[in-house]
Amino acid sequence: xPLDVSxxxxxxxxxxxxxxxxxxxxxxxxxxxxxIVIGVGKGQIAILGRSLEIEExxxxxxxxxxxxxxIQMET
Numbered sequence: 111x112p113l114d115v116s117x118x119x120x121x122x123x124x125x126x127x128x129x130x131x132x133x134x135x136x137x138x139x140x141x142x143x144x145x146i147v148i149g150v151g152k153g154q155i156a157i158l159g160r161s162l163e164i165e166e167x168x169x170x171x172x173x174x175x176x177x178x179x180x181i182q183m184e185t
Contacts (some may be wrong), residue, residue, distance in 0.1 A: 117164075120150040122181065129165070129175040130157060138164070146174055155184035 113119070121133040136149035146157045146164070162176035 118151040119150050120155060122155065124178070124181065127159075129173060130178060130181060132172045132174070134170055138167075143176075147184075148172060150183075153183060156184055157170045158181045158182070 118134070120133075122137060123131040123133075125131075129164040132148050132150070132155060133152065135155075136151065137145070139149050139154055140147035141164070143162055144158065144160060146162050148155045148157070157174055157178065160177040162178075163172055164172060165175045166173040
């Protein structure tokens with residue numbers, strides 16, 4: 111098994127400043143056009159920016175689009 115799966119860690123893929131893919135998430139904690147917080151195994155991932163929107167969500171993956179400013183891992 112991949113290390114991120116076996117250790118219950120999120121995998122974050124950033125596409126420039128236009129979007130981010132979060133794999134192995136635990137759900138949405140907070141949503142606004144300038145801040146999205148996503149639950150992960152042992153904390154949260156906060157995405158800050160402008161015109162943020164959730165483009166796609168599934169049981170394990172979430173895609174956020176918009177003008178990214180920063181991404182923070184909060185434990």
